[in-house]
Amino acid sequence: MLEQIKNIKKDFETKLKQVTTLAEVQNLRKEFSGKDAPLTSILKSMRDADEQTKQEVGKQANLVFVEIANKLNALTESLQEQILHEQLKVEKIDVSLPGMNLQFGTKHPLNLVIEEIGQIFSEIGFDLVDGTEIDNDEFNFQKLNLPKDHPARDMQDTFYIEDDHVMRTHCTNMTSRLLTKLAEQKHKDQNLAAISYGNVYRRDDDDATHSHQFMQVDGFAIGKNISFANLKWVLKYMAKRLFDESVNIRLRPSFFPFTEPSIEVDISCFKCAGTGCGLCKFSGWIEILGAGMINQQVMEVNGLDPKKLTGLAFGIGIERIAMLKFGINNIRLFYENNVEFLEQFPFYGK
Ligand SMILES: [Zn+2]
Structure with a gap:
């Protein structure tokens, strides 16, 4: 064994x-x-x-x-x-290898425009305020000279949350809120210049240039002796800063319930210098915004004295400005989150 x-x-x-x-x-x-x-x-x-x-x-x-x-x-x-x-x-870790290139996000073109407009107006003393996107009928309509059953309400097909609450149809709701606040400060100097910005909503059919949700910047200045000449200066200043120093503006009479007189503002085409091209549809002019002097009715409804105070106001569609500035021809591109589209804007303005 x-x-x-x-x-x-x-x-x-x-x-x-x-x-x-x-x-x-x-x-x-x-x-x-x-x-x-x-x-x-x-x-x-x-x-x-x-x-x-x-x-x-x-x-x-x-x-x-x-x-x-x-x-x-x-x-x-x-x-x-x-x-x-x-x-x-x-x-094995090789510490001498180059690091991984982390990809950074870029700023959305609409944010670029908002930031630029904010900068342009803060330089001349306007406050920049955010605002509420759901508001009541009072601030979105009634305090802007749009009482119930006013025919001009049809200009703004509205999304109603309930009887009294709406998705705001314009950033002007912040104007009435700020004017009301100003009226409460009776003993103080009643002057204020502010712009508000954000999403607004209308029952609109979406196409290449319309969307049921879009962005606005709404601005106003109120105080003693604010005149139409001031409004014209502000609009010209903005057009030159936003587009080109050589740009001129043209004013056409228009109608908005909250301003009187009301105007549509065109800028001379910054691409062809007014000689006519595809961008300005060969007219030499491009429509960019609506403006006017704050309606005396609006002053009164918000508790301010129209005999002592006057004000200017304007509203700008952010998408419209962004489309013009960046040569974009379809509004839907702003909302589709296509990375290839968004990546084109990383260094704009730097
Ligand atoms: Zn042109």
């Missing part, structure tokens, strides 16, 4: 030399130290042997058992180390 044990050991060592993977180590462990291993069989067959044989063979078998286990453990350890080493080689 001792001879048999020697042979088993020899057999194990031959096979051990051929092992290269952890799975093979596992197989070898099963073969030489499991339930059916040859050494186990030898030990089992010694139940009936005499004491001396039991001692001698048992000792020898156990020694080989331990040796086999030790050799398998050592091999496992070295194979694991080898695997780790190879893994580290692959995953």
Whole structure:
């Protein structure tokens, strides 16, 4: 039996030399130290042997058992180390490699225009205010000379949230809110210049130039002795700053319930300098905004004295300005979040 044990050991060592993977180590462990291993069989067959044989063979078998286990453990350890080493080689961090280029978002073209208009007006003393997009009938209509059943309400097809609350149809709702606030400061100087901006909503069919949701900037200045000449100066200043120093403006009579007189403002075409091109539809002029002197009725409804105070007001469609400035011909591009479109505006104005 001792001879048999020697042979088993020899057999194990031959096979051990051929092992290269952890799975093979596992197989070898099963073969030489499991339930059916040859050494186990030898030990089992010694139940009936005499004491001396039991001692001698048992000792020898156990020694080989331990040796086999030790050799398998050592091999496992070295194979694991080898695997780790190879893994580290692959995953090594090379600190000299250039860093990953993180992609930064860009400013939306409408935000660029809002920021620019904000800058232009803050330089001449206008406050920039945000506003509420859901407002009640009072501030969106009644306090802007649009009482209930006024026919001019038809000009602004409205989304009603409930009977008294609407999605604002213009940023002018902030004008009536600010005028009302101003009226409450009776003892103070009642003068204020502010622009508000944001989304407005109308029940409109969407097409290349119309959207049911769009953005406006609405501005006004109120105080003693504010005249039509001031309005004209402000509009000209804005047109030149927003488009080009050479741009001129043209005023046409119009109608808005909250201003009297009301005007439409055209700018001379900044592309063809008024000689006629596709942008200005060969007229030399481009319509950009509506404006006027604040209607005396509006003053009164908001609690201000029209005999003491006058005011100018104007409203600008942000999309319209952005389309003109950037040569965009479809309003829907602003709302489709197409990255290729939006990425074109990263460094504008810098
Ligand atoms: Zn033109």
